[in-house]
Amino acid sequence: MTNINLQNVNYQYGDTIILKNIHHTFEAGRFYTILGPSGCGKTTILKMIGGFIHPTDGTVSFDGKTMNGIDANRRKVNTVFQDYALFPHLNVFENIAFGLKVRRISKNEINTKVDEALRFVNLGDYKDRPIDALSGGQRQRVAIARAIVNEPDVLLLDEPLSALDQNLRVDMQYELKEIQKRLGITFIFVTHDQEEALALSDEILVMNNGEVIQAGPPKDIYDEPLNRYVAEFIGDSNIVRGVMVEDNLVGIYGRNYACVDGGLKPNTPVDVMIRPEDLLITEHDKGKMNVTIDSSLFRGVHYEIGCIDQDGYEWIVHSTRDAEIGHRAALDFERMDIHVMVPGEDEDAFNERLESYQEDEA
Amino acid sequence: MMRRLLFIPYLIWIVLFVVAPLGLMVGYSFFDISGNPTLANYGAFFSSEYFEMTLSSFWYAFLITLFSLLISYPLALAIRQTKHKMFWLLLIILPTWINLLLKTYAFIGMFGKEGLVNAVATALGFAEQQLLFSDIAFIIVSVYIFIPFMLLPIFNAVDGIENNLLSAARDLGASKWDVLMRVLMPLSLPGIKTGIQIVFIPSLSLFMITRLITGNKVITLGTAIEQQFLTTENWGMGSTIGVFLILAMMLVMTVTSGRNKETGRVGRL
Numbered sequence: 066m067t068n069i070n071l072q073n074v075n076y077q078y079g080d081t082i083i084l085k086n087i088h089h090t091f092e093a094g095r096f097y098t099i100l101g102p103s104g105c106g107k108t109t110i111l112k113m114i115g116g117f118i119h120p121t122d123g124t125v126s127f128d129g130k131t132m133n134g135i136d137a138n139r140r141k142v143n144t145v146f147q148d149y150a151l152f153p154h155l156n157v158f159e160n161i162a163f164g165l166k167v168r169r170i171s172k173n174e175i176n177t178k179v180d181e182a183l184r185f186v187n188l189g190d191y192k193d194r195p196i197d198a199l200s201g202g203q204r205q206r207v208a209i210a211r212a213i214v215n216e217p218d219v220l221l222l223d224e225p226l227s228a229l230d231q232n233l234r235v236d237m238q239y240e241l242k243e244i245q246k247r248l249g250i251t252f253i254f255v256t257h258d259q260e261e262a263l264a265l266s267d268e269i270l271v272m273n274n275g276e277v278i279q280a281g282p283p284k285d286i287y288d289e290p291l292n293r294y295v296a297e298f299i300g301d302s303n304i305v306r307g308v309m310v311e312d313n314l315v316g317i318y319g320r321n322y323a324c325v326d327g328g329l330k331p332n333t334p335v336d337v338m339i340r341p342e343d344l345l346i347t348e349h350d351k352g353k354m355n356v357t358i359d360s361s362l363f364r365g366v367h368y369e370i371g372c373i374d375q376d377g378y379e380w381i382v383h384s385t386r387d388a389e390i391g392h393r394a395a396l397d398f399e400r401m402d403i404h405v406m407v408p409g410e411d412e413d414a415f416n417e418r419l420e421s422y423q424e425d426e427a
Numbered sequence: 428m429m430r431r432l433l434f435i436p437y438l439i440w441i442v443l444f445v446v447a448p449l450g451l452m453v454g455y456s457f458f459d460i461s462g463n464p465t466l467a468n469y470g471a472f473f474s475s476e477y478f479e480m481t482l483s484s485f486w487y488a489f490l491i492t493l494f495s496l497l498i499s500y501p502l503a504l505a506i507r508q509t510k511h512k513m514f515w516l517l518l519i520i521l522p523t524w525i526n527l528l529l530k531t532y533a534f535i536g537m538f539g540k541e542g543l544v545n546a547v548a549t550a551l552g553f554a555e556q557q558l559l560f561s562d563i564a565f566i567i568v569s570v571y572i573f574i575p576f577m578l579l580p581i582f583n584a585v586d587g588i589e590n591n592l593l594s595a596a597r598d599l600g601a602s603k604w605d606v607l608m609r610v611l612m613p614l615s616l617p618g619i620k621t622g623i624q625i626v627f628i629p630s631l632s633l634f635m636i637t638r639l640i641t642g643n644k645v646i647t648l649g650t651a652i653e654q655q656f657l658t659t660e661n662w663g664m665g666s667t668i669g670v671f672l673i674l675a676m677m678l679v680m681t682v683t684s685g686r687n688k689e690t691g692r693v694g695r696l
Binding site for chain 1: 589591592594595596597598599600601602605609610613614
């Protein structure tokens, strides 16, 4: 088992800075997701762990051993590539056996291991098929089998589900999670799909512009996003400007609301976020804020309802019950549902502040 | 109906320039120098003199093809990696726009007793070498002339191989040598085969270069045909050699066009 540590890792390509001071430890046996928009550097991190590129500055170490300069073929790490990168001149069996063959493993052992890997991904009957006779989902499985047959300590997955259609993608999410549990090895999964990240990961790293903005378990990231960027990237959100009046009291548009955040100087300008599913539509004057229903969109599992408050600001509500457009209503929410974010605050300061007032409560 | 009409020019072309010459050539091969039907030409071809010539023709063609391949393959891989692929490719293709004879004369200038190569060699303290009229010179000039024809199909093939496949091979533990032998080579095989076809066959019948560079010390099948037609004026014998050249061509085509699984798409010219 391998713990991977990135220490002050920078990467520059020509004049372009691609990674800025990345600092993170990937613990053995966990499922990590690196989440971010395209071009944020997430695949670069994967390539660096895989050994395809080496940091311009800083160190990548496996169990404390520096890996800078050690190429991909000498690392106990395997990759499932975005477009699978299966060898078109080899059939399913030969593709999976590739890694074993270059390591000069005996024929018998190769046969046993490939069969085992094929059974593992439920492709037992496809051994002799050529690659171009396989569907997208089957190719995906061959790519996974080809990687895990080498018994890596870490499996890197570069947007492996992006080429599949929606239903298959959800099925494969379950399968990946299952495979990771059965193998017990570290998975580092790169995606721009927040749903995938939330469903699969033990820990999510949210990236933007070559930096890790926030890292943590999915629930923490969803419930306590560090800033507007993370909040908007993960899930839908209503974000408004506000002012921290005092601990546990935040002012929005001149009205004060009780909240559970603290640790800030009075009158600090803040971003206030409320998730659409935390807002409840109630009768006029019976909630915390009077609104008029402005729009309603049926989304399948819920309605996405747009409400305009007295000051003309729009709030998005997710509700299982539809609301009548033009109807005067009110929004209600718990103090727990208000999340206060300080613009410009970094992750360390944020965590410190979070701990300080969470201890107070305890 | 229209389709049939469109087919007519093609048919005329094929009959006039492919079927008729072939037929004439096969026909001539059964006549002797004074126009009497005979099988003597075929008998002569299997005599030791022509058999040796055929063997040496094949040997030189083999060497020319081998060296063109050994130079072109790494070159194609190198160009694949460059930023301005098309520019480098053009630089190597460019000499094909110059007339073959001009290029050959240029080599005579370079390889001559007072030529560039000897000037450099003597300046460096080496003894003056007799380069012209040697088979080495013949091979160097021929390889130079054929490199673009070998390079193009190979480049097309290796350029079509996705980098991801190479990364995947490295990821699975392959050394650079493994990547070459297990991924690059098999995936570019169609290009290599095409390259061999378009270099080996013409080099069997090279004739002007043999005369200019080697002073006819190297005699290929091409030289022999030229001499039979123009010097000896024995058209029958010349045609017979031509027939065997065509048979050789068919043999090479059969050997190199074995079907590849999956990779047929890349590298065809």
